[in-house]
Amino acid sequence: MSHNHYDHTDGLPGILNYNKDLPVYIHQYWDKPVSFIGKVIPHQNRYIIKKGRNLTELDEDIYVTNVFKSQDYGGIHEQAFYIRSNDSYILICGCCHPGLIRFLNDRENLRIPTDTPLHLIGGFHGFKFGTNEVKELNPYIYSVVLCHCTMNVEIYKKQFGEKCSMGIVGETLSF
Numbered sequence: 001m002s003h004n005h006y007d008h009t010d011g012l013p014g015i016l017n018y019n020k021d022l023p024v025y026i027h028q029y030w031d032k033p034v035s036f037i038g039k040v041i042p043h044q045n046r047y048i049i050k051k052g053r054n055l056t057e058l059d060e061d062i063y064v065t066n067v068f069k070s071q072d073y074g075g076i077h078e079q080a081f082y083i084r085s086n087d088s089y090i091l092i093c094g095c096c097h098p099g100l101i102r103f104l105n106d107r108e109n110l111r112i113p114t115d116t117p118l119h120l121i122g123g124f125h126g127f128k129f130g131t132n133e134v135k136e137l138n139p140y141i142y143s144v145v146l147c148h149c150t151m152n153v154e155i156y157k158k159q160f161g162e163k164c165s166m167g168i169v170g171e172t173l174s175f
Helices: 013-018 101-104 131-137 154-161
Strands: 023-028 047-050 062-063 081-085 088-093 118-123 143-145 164-167
Touching: 088 101, 101 154, 154 164
Parallel strands: 023 047, 088 118, 118 143, 143 164
Antiparallel strands: 062 081, 081 088
C-alpha cells in the first residue's frame, strides 16, 4: 500500500473478506493521523516495511522505495515500488504526494541503475517535472501512464509526447 488515504484503502476490507490471510505491505508510519485517513488494516495482515528494499519474499524483481513525507494532507507518508521487467524498470506510484523525483532518486538506494529505461505509472497528484529534469530523464523514460489523481495531464503530454498516455481501469499494459 502506498499511503493511508481512504481512496487507496476502501476496497481492502472486501479483498480481505475473500482472502483473510493476505499479507498487506505497509510502511512504518501507516497509523500516523492524517487528513482523509483510510481503513484500518488488521494486525494479522500487516507486514511493515521500515526501509526501502528488494521484496525478495514476494519476488526478486520487486523493490519498495523508502518512505517520504509530504507537506500536504496533514503530512502524509508515502512509498512506491519498482518492478524489474526485462531490460527496464516500472515505477508504480499511488499519488506521489512527496513528489515523483523523491521516488526516482531512491533508485540509487535500491541499487537500481539510474541509466536504465523506465516506465512511470500512477497518480502524480500536483507534481510536475522542471525543464532540466525532463531533459535529464526523457532519454530513459519509455512510457508515462497517468492515473488517478494526476492534475498536470497536459504538461506531461507536452513534456513526453507519444510516450505519455492515460491509464484506463481494466486496461492491460505490457512491457
